[in-house]
Amino acid sequence: MFGTPSGSLHITAEPLGLSEVKVLDVRTNLSAREITITVESTRKYILCRQCGEPTKTHGLGRKLRLRHLPMFGKETIIEIIPRRGRCEHCDGGSTTTEILDWYEG
Numbered sequence: 001m002f003g004t005p006s007g008s009l010h011i012t013a014e015p016l017g018l019s020e021v022k023v024l025d026v027r028t029n030l031s032a033r034e035i036t037i038t039v040e041s042t043r044k045y046i047l048c049r050q051c052g053e054p055t056k057t058h059g060l061g062r063k064l065r066l067r068h069l070p071m072f073g074k075e076t077i078i079e080i081i082p083r084r085g086r087c088e089h090c091d092g093g094s095t096t097t098e099i100l101d102w103y104e105g
């Protein structure tokens with residue numbers, strides 16, 4: 001699950017219970033007793049929230065910081081920048097911010 005090859009933690013998404021993401025970066029701040037894990041979605045499509053069709057990529061949303069269960073006795077924060085998609089099927093090109101199963105947007 002983890003090791004300390006270069007003094008940094010290596011953590012994969014599975015033991016975190018996070019589906020459909022990959023871990024990009026893990027930062028620890030020992031004095032702050034906090035681990036920040038940056039992840040990104042591995043989903044292929046963002047589905048329109050109105051019609052359910054795949055949307056076209058339309059930039060990124062605001063970075064979210066989500067509290068995870070503590071790991072190694074430290075506060076654990078998951079950071080993700082949600083992707084946004086614009087629907088070509090709905091009138092007015094409705095935009096959808098991607099939400100994965102394990103957090104609420």
Ligand SMILES: [Zn+2]
Binds near residue numbers: 088
């Ligand atoms: Zn749509």
